[in-house]
Amino acid sequence: MTIIKKGLLGLSILLLAVVIVVLVRTITFTPETYQPSPDTTMVSPDGSVIAQHLSQAIQIQTISYERAEDRDRTEFQKFITWLASTYPEVHKNLTLTLLNDYTLLFKWRGHASSKPSVLYSAHYDVVPINPGTESQWQHPPFAGVIQDGIIWGRGALDDKSAVIALMESVTLLLETSYTPEQDIYIAFTHDEEIGSQFGAKAVAEYFTNQNIKLAWSLDEGSFILDGLVPGSDKRVASINVAEKGFLTLELIAKGEGGHSSMPPQDTAVSILAEAIVNVKNSPVPGGLEGLGETMYTNIAKHMDFFKRMLFANQWLFKPLIEASVSQSPAGNAMLRTTTAPTMLSGSVKANVLPATATATINFRIHPRDTIESVTSWVEAAIDDSRITIKTSQAFKPSNVANSENQGFKNIAAVTRDVQGDIIVTPGLTIAATDSQFYSKITDAYRFNPMNLTPAYLSGFHGTNERIDIKNMEDAVKFYTRLMRQPAQ
Template sequence: MGWKSKVALGAAGVVAVLVGVVVVRTVTFKPPAPAGDVPLAAARPFDAARAAAHLGEAIRFQTISHQDAAENDLTQWDGLHAWLQTTYPAAHRAMTREVVGGHALIYTWKGSDPSLPPLVLMAHQDVVPVTAGTEKDWKHPPFGGVVADGAVWGRGSVDDKGSLVGLFEAVDGLAAGGFVPKRTVIIASGHDEEVGGAGARAMAATLKARGVKAWFVLDEGMVVVADNPVTKGPAAIIGVAEKGYGTLRVTAPAPGGHSSTPPPQTGVTTLARAVLAIADHPHPMKFEGPGADMLKSLAPSASPVVKMAAANTWLFSPLLIKQTARSPAGAAMLHTTTAPTMLKGSPKENVLPQDAAAWINYRIAPGDSSAAVMARAKGAVGDLPVTLAWERQLNEPSPVSSTASDGWKTLASLAGSESGAPVAPGLVIAATDSRFMSPIADDIYRFQPITLSMDGTRMIHGTNEHMTLANLEEMVRFYQRLVETAGR
């Protein structure tokens, strides 16, 4: 046998072994986060029409968090608080109520067994403004709370008064029915989530000072995606971590002067080079962490090709990254994102700026840090005469919560039971109030029990935000079953 034949035979042997390994790993593949099989409380009947009417009433309180807090009308929060007390009397008889940090609310439903760690449920009270001039584009007034066409319409119907009303509908019904939990249940409702979460910080500090260590925390964050691109059908995604948040200010000092006699390099040109240098050196995508675990968990419900790739990431991770990154949202799951968003130069067209500046917003992935982001940005700009500094509040990425704990198994079992869909962990690429709860809980999950299409999520913070009646019913039922399952 000649050497060419030997080489060909050897290569064929390597390929055969490779194929064998791929096949075996695919056949024996198991998802990294099984949903579990926890006995769940049955759903109780409730008045769905009343819940819809109540959500409409809550929407009419214009608890708008403006970027400038001086513009906030705090009487709207006071009105919402009074409305909660009047509307849910059984819940308020069963729970103690505290106001902390201005207008944040902590409700405690004391359990009969103090040895059990409490369940903490979160939903914020505030909403974002409606963009001026777009009011005419709404099917119903944005703060009308109109119930029509199978939905409750208005700003905050999904983000996040729907969750707040859903929680109180569930708890009020349980309390009115005589249920007494063994496990303490805490409802923590921040008042300024949309502008930084000072209320959540105050709530976390209060609970920490009392020595609270929660079973787990549940907040908004992810949903049941009706048309998940991996499964080509519904999938319930529970956020087990969220990205950090930081805005980098890049400043290019310059002498200024008259635009008729510009130097070879102005502050604007220096700044432009620096911003492009940073943007052209993005953080690399990696098939790891919660984003990768989501695909692996959904793989058994996906096509054979996806399952094969997920079972053999040692070989196919470059392909998986390429496919996932085909959409901006998919790409954001796999790395720290870099987004130049604001620029400042001269106040007048014929004046050279003395301090041209740009702001670059980062959403920092688990595994990265603000220090690593800063080091990468400094390396990108090199010896360009610019300064880099973090602007305002800086939040590191959250810890990654367990997908093997009893809390996860309970939550995932319930999500699967209610949605009839496969369940997977995921990464929240935005920010929630729950990020401040790490001192009181090892496990923080981010899941709103509603079903939305990929396109349907665009209404959040946008025009024609609405909560379908079917989603509202699903939400009330989910919270009722969760509280009862956790507390029995």
């Protein structure tokens, strides 16, 4: 046998071995089979009552405007009074503490009060209607119209639906004389849409100051994604265990100024433009690892043979997967810190050279990075002493909550018990929520147990926000069951 023949034979054996490994790994890359919990006690929520209550809640205009003078505090007061008259049993049996006048914190005392408590949280402030879009709403945004099984209006999804579902759940459990094991706290915050500085922040400080230990917390931050995960026909409950940080950098270029008829080689604007292009061309490194890898792997187990083959064999196909996932903006945001140039300014007149030109770039920091690491990455990408970099706003990514503990297991199991056999996975919240503060003191989970379809998604901070009654009933089934589980 010649050397070439020997080589070819060796190569064929190697190839065959690779194919066998790839196939075996693919065939064994399957999801765990789902077992419904033996406890199948379900409450029977009354959808029409829940819908009426959500409709009334929507009609109270608790709008968080950016400017303090625009905010109507009487509406927030009205909401608190309305809650008390609508849910008298909750107010009678739970103790209520008001934090910074408008954030409500209920305590439901358990019979084993010494055990770590659980916090449920939702916010009752809403974003304003985008000016000019009023006429695009099928029903007026603050009328709370109920039609054909759907409740319409600002806050129907984000996040009065959770406030109402939680209040209905506690009411139903109180009717059955249920007392939780550990203490349950329920927070309704009032400034989530404008940074949570007086709501969730105060709630977290309350627990620290009172020395109350939490087993875990559950707040908004994701949904059951229905038709929103590319490549997955199954619904995906993404129980998010972390949220991204935020960094806004200002790039400032200085120039000589003067008349534009005899410009120097470079003006402040051209120096700045080059810097922006350099930042854009050096995306912050990322990849399929940690949380992103867990999430995609969990989902891929339910996909077709080809995709399962790729994800089961990351040792071989990782670069291919990463290139494909980062093609979509949503996929890219899961893998890395994102870069978004958003604002620019230069000279005030067409024929005047700018003395300074500035650009604003917004980064959403992945938990793998820090404010400092992203800033140095950008400095190195620009590498130009004519550019000054200033940090105008920054907060770091949250801690990552444990997805192996009882809290996560309870949320996952109850979601499946109510929704059937759907995919459940830990995930990452791309925006900021109240949990940025809760995650400093406990394992903070971010999940609302409602189905979100592409049609409903556009209502989020947009037009025609709405939710259907079936989703509200399922949410009540979810919370009542979850509250009955031992937290640890």
